[in-house]
Amino acid sequence: xxxxxxxxASQIRRIEELQQxxxxxxxxxxxxxxxxxxxxxxxxxxxxxxxxxxxELSHMRQRALTANLGTLPDVxxxxxxxxxxxxxxxNMKIRALADGMNSMVMQLEQALRAxxxxxxxxxxxxxQS
Numbered sequence: 001x002x003x004x005x006x007x008x009a010s011q012i013r014r015i016e017e018l019q020q021x022x023x024x025x026x027x028x029x030x031x032x033x034x035x036x037x038x039x040x041x042x043x044x045x046x047x048x049x050x051x052x053x054x055x056e057l058s059h060m061r062q063r064a065l066t067a068n069l070g071t072l073p074d075v076x077x078x079x080x081x082x083x084x085x086x087x088x089x090x091n092m093k094i095r096a097l098a099d100g101m102n103s104m105v106m107q108l109e110q111a112l113r114a115x116x117x118x119x120x121x122x123x124x125x126x127x128q129s
Contacts, residue, residue: 014115024060032097054084
């Protein structure tokens, strides 16, 4: 087994940035779980939780747009709209949010894996440019 290669400064920065998104996704997943457990709560409580979810996802979308993360900002934006929109059934909203969060987790895991396994040749080429 080859020894692990030393990570460049840009690689470390990218990994830390992606880990911030993972923390945000974890927070939103907890809010979605809270929403699911409070299905029978008063409308004001449900609206408050949905507002928090929409706000977190909107902020995440804005940060992700500048970070070149593929479709992650689009997914975050769509989920923010789903969370903030009224009129749809609560069950449908919870299911859409849960599925969207799973999609975001997969995208972030793939991005983290790519950031950790960036080949050394690619780093050297960037340094020479």
